[in-house]
Amino acid sequence: MIETVIRKRIEILADTPLVRLVTAAIDRCEITGWTVLPVTSGKGREGQWHEERVTGADKSLVLTVASQAHASRLAEELAPLLTSHGLLLTMWDVEVIRGERF
Amino acid sequence: MIETVIRKRIEILADTPLVRLVTAAIDRCEITGWTVLPVTSGKGREGQWHEERVTGADKSLVLTVASQAHASRLAEELAPLLTSHGLLLTMWDVEVIRGERF
Amino acid sequence: MIETVIRKRIEILADTPLVRLVTAAIDRCEITGWTVLPVTSGKGREGQWHEERVTGADKSLVLTVASQAHASRLAEELAPLLTSHGLLLTMWDVEVIRGERF
Amino acid sequence: MDSVALQTLTSPVILFFILGMLAGAARSELSIPEAMAKGMSLYLMASIGLKGGVAMAKSGVNGEVGAALLAGIIASLAIPFAAYALLRSFGRLSRIDAGAVAAHYGSVSVVTFVTAGEILKGVGMIPAGFMVAVLAVMETPAILSGLYLARRGVAKAGDDGGGGLWHEVFLNASVVLLLGSFAIGWIAGPVKFEEVKLLFDGLFKGILCLFLLDMGLIAARRLLQSRAINARLVTLAILFPLVNGMLGVAVATAIGLDPGSAAAFGVLCASASYIAVPAAMRLALPQADPGIYLTMSLSLSFPFNLIINIGLIAWAARALAGS
Amino acid sequence: MDSVALQTLTSPVILFFILGMLAGAARSELSIPEAMAKGMSLYLMASIGLKGGVAMAKSGVNGEVGAALLAGIIASLAIPFAAYALLRSFGRLSRIDAGAVAAHYGSVSVVTFVTAGEILKGVGMIPAGFMVAVLAVMETPAILSGLYLARRGVAKAGDDGGGGLWHEVFLNASVVLLLGSFAIGWIAGPVKFEEVKLLFDGLFKGILCLFLLDMGLIAARRLLQSRAINARLVTLAILFPLVNGMLGVAVATAIGLDPGSAAAFGVLCASASYIAVPAAMRLALPQADPGIYLTMSLSLSFPFNLIINIGLIAWAARALAGS
Amino acid sequence: MDSVALQTLTSPVILFFILGMLAGAARSELSIPEAMAKGMSLYLMASIGLKGGVAMAKSGVNGEVGAALLAGIIASLAIPFAAYALLRSFGRLSRIDAGAVAAHYGSVSVVTFVTAGEILKGVGMIPAGFMVAVLAVMETPAILSGLYLARRGVAKAGDDGGGGLWHEVFLNASVVLLLGSFAIGWIAGPVKFEEVKLLFDGLFKGILCLFLLDMGLIAARRLLQSRAINARLVTLAILFPLVNGMLGVAVATAIGLDPGSAAAFGVLCASASYIAVPAAMRLALPQADPGIYLTMSLSLSFPFNLIINIGLIAWAARALAGS
Numbered sequence A, B, C: 001m002i003e004t005v006i007r008k009r010i011e012i013l014a015d016t017p018l019v020r021l022v023t024a025a026i027d028r029c030e031i032t033g034w035t036v037l038p039v040t041s042g043k044g045r046e047g048q049w050h051e052e053r054v055t056g057a058d059k060s061l062v063l064t065v066a067s068q069a070h071a072s073r074l075a076e077e078l079a080p081l082l083t084s085h086g087l088l089l090t091m092w093d094v095e096v097i098r099g100e101r102f
Numbered sequence D, E, F: 001m002d003s004v005a006l007q008t009l010t011s012p013v014i015l016f017f018i019l020g021m022l023a024g025a026a027r028s029e030l031s032i033p034e035a036m037a038k039g040m041s042l043y044l045m046a047s048i049g050l051k052g053g054v055a056m057a058k059s060g061v062n063g064e065v066g067a068a069l070l071a072g073i074i075a076s077l078a079i080p081f082a083a084y085a086l087l088r089s090f091g092r093l094s095r096i097d098a099g100a101v102a103a104h105y106g107s108v109s110v111v112t113f114v115t116a117g118e119i120l121k122g123v124g125m126i127p128a129g130f131m132v133a134v135l136a137v138m139e140t141p142a143i144l145s146g147l148y149l150a151r152r153g154v155a156k157a158g159d160d161g162g163g164g165l166w167h168e169v170f171l172n173a174s175v176v177l178l179l180g181s182f183a184i185g186w187i188a189g190p191v192k193f194e195e196v197k198l199l200f201d202g203l204f205k206g207i208l209c210l211f212l213l214d215m216g217l218i219a220a221r222r223l224l225q226s227r228a229i230n231a232r233l234v235t236l237a238i239l240f241p242l243v244n245g246m247l248g249v250a251v252a253t254a255i256g257l258d259p260g261s262a263a264a265f266g267v268l269c270a271s272a273s274y275i276a277v278p279a280a281m282r283l284a285l286p287q288a289d290p291g292i293y294l295t296m297s298l299s300l301s302f303p304f305n306l307i308i309n310i311g312l313i314a315w316a317a318r319a320l321a322g323s
């Protein structure tokens, strides 16, 4: 059976204009990479929104895979932004192959 | 190190016309929010499909983060729809920061 | 409480022209289905990229839910492609309802 | 009829549809981005709405309009009953699948209507402006009939889709856009329409070409992947348009519509929905198999209507008017 | 003024906006794909940039241009200060929310400008080509004023958005596209423009219709979901466009602009940004509530400008020029 | 040549490309939605296919056509061999990277062809309709040569991409769309084409402007992010278009093509694929570095062709025809 190692997968939902702040933080933590997924609509405490790329009121999902140490550093780096900028962060363990990459 | 708490992340794949049923169920369970992601194509027992927003035969992925109790309630709420409406539901534990929000 | 079973959720990030290789591998492993999500931009060791569907230099995320046995088979099937084709694979345990489907 | 057939088969509109079907059948990677396809379908609906309204502003309202609207509503309600009977007996479908398919044939396909309009224009049989309103009112009554048929005698267990369904049915995007732009065309009138004519009239046929390229791809791909279709269902998918089209032309001629409008009415009866009704069925009859109703309406009846049946209907409308 | 009011209310452009608002208010599922809406907004900016540049190539540069640009920059910097005072006192907003809203009213709405251009053209008051350049320079100064007001005396804690912000402000997509295509129009000149005129001029009004349909949907939906809006803020969202518009017309007439250009200047002062500024605010003032600033600018001031205020401003520009 | 150079540098088409490169180099946030860019590229291919087919229907088939098609296939097969030799020796690339890059230069760029067509039309050198068919047949043979060169002597380990590759190569979206719409144009002929001419001909140049704006952005961004490019590879990315273009013009003149068609043939030889071939290479030569082949073809050779080389080739075609 193929060998896997455990890494953290972190996903951050952010307003699209703020994605650059999030990826800059990932880069600062020296994580090898990130990937951005589009998001169509949603609802939170501030109400519902729907496909409004024109007004810049849309959101994106940033996903990154990192070692436990890097992930903790990223969580700390982003913590102050979570409340002020309304980010949503979830994090969990995943198995990856070729773990040395992350 | 920053403090995290454990919450459930639930993802439901549904036909786009049915997304409203799913989000209504989430709202009924008093979960704080949800987010919808677009989906491009897929294959299941009913065959393959590909980008057909025009015929309404496309799908979306609804993601929501909730406490264990809310998540169980949602799973029960959605269970009857799973078979009849062909939904796909997965659920797992994630760490979140500022857990009081969920 | 509703009964759930544990399955593996596998997500593979691949160049869009290579998605067909990945889904063919999933089919070969006799997994019941798969779903493809679009991806907007990203950064890795080979640099940053951004929405370039025109040049075919964009990526997609393939997600599939399978039993542990099928998942291992898929990981082994894809392992040689991971390095040569620059795929990113993550895998973790999820709870599903109606587990007999997968 | 020959002139219409020739008109059809050398029309870029139909040729692009055929190209799409061939490319889809050959499993080519060619595909139109979803957002573009959706955008083109919105454009087509806004265009025919506007043009219908402008035509209405020119011609004024007359008695025909009311008769045509009424005939449309009745046809949309009644067709599913006849179709259901055949789908159950000859087609051997379950009650639920038969009800779902029947709803599709009672409702209408905007693109079939639009393509017929272009072909009829090419042979000088221009449908009246109010036919767009007939198109809009025929979209939804069939859904009611189909649901009634599918659910008759079945205890409605946990009718979750209910509230959402009525919303979907009456505020459905295509009805709102068709009737809304019809009203705008009517209010703005021919003079104001001039300012936007280049987009909504000048480009119409070209954009229809690109849209039908995509429809051809989707129709062929769906056919290749369909598993639930058998010879009986194929027969019905050809029979329904044929019979409904001819009856539609006859009724329309009887209530006094001109040949162009009568042909358009026939096309509405012949056509099957593959946008509004499938979405409503997913909500209201989720147990019905989309592999049956979408394949029949989109992959079989739609191409048959475009390539053959519009020609037959035009010929019949002329023959009846001449008699 | 009556002719402009009539012009406005029978214009397909405005009627499509109203259709969008009605459909949005009725919670119809109608929606324009994001990519199409984004594409149309890029098209509109490239078009007015080009047409402005071509007009500039025809007319040559003269003294008015400099005066208008300067007046625009000053208006964009100054309006937020007046707005801020009212938002704090009458509107009862926090410093941060007041600063964010004030920035929106100092900046401009490209679509309001473009719609006004079409309406003014319809009554023979064509704005000068250089007004596009005025539009472009008015986008960003207001952001500086708004930030200054919001942050005055506040220690800037962890100013992460900083670097990104200046980038966002000065290389922001709409400024680059407006000024870039303005330059292209100027270099290419009227002869070369002929080759692309069909797309950038002929289709302009039609595409504006479809774009405003979407804006109407978005504006109405946002209004339905807004929670933070009260009667005081509604009052201000009407008052700002009214007063700024009238003052703008007066200033522009005073510095010698022709009535069409003066009206366009008034519209720029009256309009509030809902594209560039919200994005900058999310970066620089993330604590400000988008539910306030987007709802005021997009769901209240924008419709008021389109449906009523452009007419008032045109009437004022004529009246002042006549005196 | 001067007239062509001037024609090029004041053409809105080229100016929008330059605007895109500048905005990309300045890291502006300006970007065209993917779906719109994809849609425009499909439109451009359908348009030139149609127009080529219509021209063919007008002119009829003659001996030249066969000669030009054959010359195109041979050029597409042969160019990679010459390019490969230089990429290995002077460029110091690995066998795999050299093979992948070589395939790009043998194949063609639809957009370069289309832009050249507009520029040539501007100076009265209209290429023959059948050149579109030459374009289509030149897309894929180079892929075979490139793969042969890259894999020679290498045991093909687990050739998974195989089946998919041939499919990709022969049913590739652009080949299907180009040849399909070429056939439609041919069948429909000039009279039927009139009905859709406004979209496919009238808007062509304007849409090309917007498309090149996007290509400029993409080309500049990729260049900024490229790490694998050195002075040797830059030299080759200029040299290949120069030499292949001149040789192409010479061959085309020799086989008797008119100056416009000879220039178009030169442009095809000079241009490098950045759509079809990269996708094929990802499948068949995944180890090859896209950072090399995409940057060379898209960020270096493509701008060089557009801004300078088309002018040189047109001049050469005229000079050769004059002799």
Ligand SMILES: Nc1ncnc2c1ncn2[C@@H]1O[C@H](COP(=O)(O)O)[C@@H](O)[C@H]1O
Binding pocket: A031, A032, A033, A034, A035, A036, A063, A064, A065, A066, A102, C013, C041, C042, C043, C044, C045, C046, C047, C048, C049, C059, C086, C088
């Ligand atoms: N650590 C990571 N987390 C998330 N996505 C990644 C990561 N590393 C790479 N990627 C994605 O995988 C793509 C290819 O990575 P690479 O092969 O390293 O260039 C990147 O462009 C990203 O989209």
Ligand SMILES: Nc1ncnc2c1ncn2[C@@H]1O[C@H](COP(=O)(O)O)[C@@H](O)[C@H]1O
Binding pocket: A013, A041, A042, A043, A044, A045, A046, A047, A048, A049, A059, A086, A088, B031, B032, B033, B034, B035, B036, B063, B064, B065, B066, B102
């Ligand atoms: N519990 C949740 N699960 C998933 N997404 C959420 C949740 N809460 C909020 N969101 C997303 O985060 C966005 C902002 O949330 P809020 O800051 O609460 O308005 C919402 O619009 C949703 O897209």
Ligand SMILES: Nc1ncnc2c1ncn2[C@@H]1O[C@H](COP(=O)(O)O)[C@@H](O)[C@H]1O
Binding pocket: B013, B041, B042, B043, B044, B045, B046, B047, B048, B049, B059, B086, B088, C031, C032, C033, C034, C035, C036, C063, C064, C065, C066, C102
């Ligand atoms: N095992 C699976 N993993 C991921 N997605 C699946 C799986 N099975 C089904 N799907 C998705 O769910 C949709 C409906 O599945 P089905 O009801 O089996 O046709 C498919 O079209 C896929 O997009």
Ligand code: NA
Binding pocket: D079, D104, D105, D106, D107, D108, D244, D268, D269, D270, D271, D272, D273
């Ligand atoms: Na019907």
Ligand code: NA
Binding pocket: E079, E104, E105, E106, E107, E108, E244, E268, E269, E270, E271, E272, E273
């Ligand atoms: Na303003």
Ligand code: NA
Binding pocket: F079, F104, F105, F106, F107, F108, F109, F244, F268, F269, F270, F271, F272, F273
């Ligand atoms: Na070439």
